[in-house]
Amino acid sequence: MKTGNALTYIWEGCYLFLVAVIVAYSWLGYRLDALTPLPMALPVTIVVAPLCGALVYLFIKSMRRAFYACIVMCCMACLITMVFMLRPSFLGIGSFRFDFWVALQFTVLMALYIFPFGVGGCLSMNYLLPE
Amino acid sequence: MESRNRKVILTVVVAFFAAVCISAMIPTDRNYVEVNRAFHGLEEVLVNLEIVGEDTVLLTFQFSNASSLELVLENVQFNLYANREYLGNFDRRQKTILKPGETIVVVEAKIHPHYLPRMQEQLASSRVNWFLYGGSVVELPFERRTFNLEISEGWVST
Numbered sequence: 001m002k003t004g005n006a007l008t009y010i011w012e013g014c015y016l017f018l019v020a021v022i023v024a025y026s027w028l029g030y031r032l033d034a035l036t037p038l039p040m041a042l043p044v045t046i047v048v049a050p051l052c053g054a055l056v057y058l059f060i061k062s063m064r065r066a067f068y069a070c071i072v073m074c075c076m077a078c079l080i081t082m083v084f085m086l087r088p089s090f091l092g093i094g095s096f097r098f099d100f101w102v103a104l105q106f107t108v109l110m111a112l113y114i115f116p117f118g119v120g121g122c123l124s125m126n127y128l129l130p131e
Numbered sequence: 132m133e134s135r136n137r138k139v140i141l142t143v144v145v146a147f148f149a150a151v152c153i154s155a156m157i158p159t160d161r162n163y164v165e166v167n168r169a170f171h172g173l174e175e176v177l178v179n180l181e182i183v184g185e186d187t188v189l190l191t192f193q194f195s196n197a198s199s200l201e202l203v204l205e206n207v208q209f210n211l212y213a214n215r216e217y218l219g220n221f222d223r224r225q226k227t228i229l230k231p232g233e234t235i236v237v238v239e240a241k242i243h244p245h246y247l248p249r250m251q252e253q254l255a256s257s258r259v260n261w262f263l264y265g266g267s268v269v270e271l272p273f274e275r276r277t278f279n280l281e282i283s284e285g286w287v288s289t
Contacts, residue, residue: 015142018149025152028159034273035162038155059141061134087160088167099167 015059016069019052020076023118027081027110049114050121057125070122074115082107165198166271170278172197173229173269177284180261182254186247188218188240190263192282194229202229202269207238209265209282213253218246220265229269261286 026048029040040048056073057066085103089096172195179191188211196202208222221240228234242250253259267280 011138011142015138015145018142018145021149021156022145022152025156029152029155032159032163034271034276035166036155036159038151055141055145059138084156084160084163088164088171091164093164093167094171 012060012069016056016073017076019055020073020080023049023052023073023077023114024080024084024110027077027114028084031106046117049117050124053118053121053123054125056118057122058129061131063123063126063131066122066126067119070118071115074111074118077114078107078111081110162273165200166273169196169198169200169202169269169271173202173280175267175280175282177263177286178235180286180288182288186242186244186250188242190238190240192236192238194234194236196229196231196234199231200272201231202271203227204229204234204236205268205270205277207236207265207267207282209263211240212262212264213250213259214256215260215262216249216253218250219243257289259288261288 026040026045029036029038030042030045033039052073053070056070057063060066060069082103085106086096086099088094089099174195174197176193176195177190178193179189181189181191183189192207194204204227206222206224208220210220211218219240219242221238223236223238227236262285263282265282267282268277269280270277
C-alpha cells in the first residue's frame with residue numbers, strides 16, 4: 001500500500017515537472033523569441049498558464065491538493081527559468097551577480113503572471129468539472 | 132481504473148508537449164549562451180595608431196569575438212584627443228563581419244581643418260598622448276538585435 005502511494009507521488013511529481021517545463025518554455029519562448037526556433041506569441045503565452053493549471057486539476061481531481069500542486073508546479077517553472085537564465089554564469093561567462101539580477105527580474109515577472117493565471121485555471125476547471 | 136486511464140492519457144499528452152518544449156529549449160539555450168558569450172566576451176583593443184600625411188590618423192582596432200556567432204560591426208564612433216586637446220569626432224559606418232576569433236578594423240580619422248593647427252602643435256612636442264573615447268554598435272545574428280561596446284583607449288607616440 002505504501003509502495004503504491006510512493007509511486008503515485010513520484011508519478012504526480014513527474015507530471016508536475018512536465019507541466020512546469022511547458023509553463024517555463026511558454027515564458028522563455030515569448031521573452032527570448034529571437035533566440036528560439038519555436039517562438040511564442042503573447043496570446044499563446046497567456047493561455048498556457050491557466051491551461052496548465054487546469055491540467056494539474058484534471059490529473060489530481062481534488063481541489064485542495066490540486067491548488068497546492070499548482071503552487072508547486074509554478075515554483076518548479078520559476079526554478080527552471082532561473083536555472084536556464086543562469087546557465088551562462090554556470091559556464092563562467094560574464095559575472096554571476098549581473099546574470100543573477102537579470103534572471104531574478106525575468107523570473108519575478110514570470111511569477112507575477114503564472115501564479116494567478118495557473119491557480120485561476122485550476123479553480124476554473126474545478127468549477128467546470130467538480131470533484 | 133477510470134481514474135488511472137485518465138491519468139495515463141493526461142501524462143502522455145503532457146509528456147508530448149513537454150518533449151516539444153525541451154527540444155525547442157535546447158537550441159534556445161545554445162543561442163542564449165552564445166549571445167552571452169558574445170556580449171561579455173567581445174573585446175576591442177587599439178593595436179596601432181599611425182599618422183598619414185598632414186591631416187589623417189589611421190587607427191587600427193583588433194576585435195576579439197569569443198563566441199561562435201558571426202557578429203556584425205555596424206558602427207565605430209569616438210572622440211579623439213591628443214594631449215587632452217580635442218581633435219574631433221570620427222566614425223566608420225561600414226558594416227564589417229566579426230567572425231569568431233580576431234578581426235582587424237582600420238578607422239581613418241581625417242582631422243577637420245579647424246583642428247589641424249591644434250594637432251600640428253601637439254605633434255611638434257616630443258611625446259603625444261592620444262586618447263579616444265566612444266563606442267561601437269554590434270549586431271547579433273538574431274532579428275537585428277544590437278548592443279554597444281564601449282571604446283576607451285590610449286596610445287603614446289614619440
